[in-house]
Amino acid sequence: MTETCTLCGHSWGVTTTPRPAVLCTPCGRPAPNRRPAHYWHLRATTGHPVQRYRSVDWWDQQTSLADLRQAAANATTL
Template sequence: MAGMREKCRECGHSWGVTMLPRTDVLCSECARPTPSRRPAHYWAARMWNFPTSNPWPRSPEWWDEQTSRADLRIAAEFANSLEVRA
């Protein structure tokens, strides 16, 4: 199995493996969700991993107070760049 490689479906980065290569795989950088890449995963992780004793979903007002301004700015910039389909 020497010389077998996997390739990231997003950026094309490849790396050697000692097992059968997977076909649909992401490298660690592409797998990390951000507001502009896989936003649903990013915000779900922010909601459920927020350091609080009560992990239940909060109101939009509570999230506006708790999330950082930088995250909100990045999300707004991404939303503005989306193409609107009629």
């Protein structure tokens, strides 16, 4: 028995009854372009209290830097 992600179509095996509407781990993570309200709610309510009230531009910059670090890490494996 397998479950299939409703966004990307990735499948994985399960030992229980498959759920009809499920997301894989990468698709389930909130992102600005996917589930934006949940993404910004988590950004505003988690972390150090000083960082809770940062501007949207600041969070965008941090996300961009994290994306660049991940891209550099991916490039080293090519």
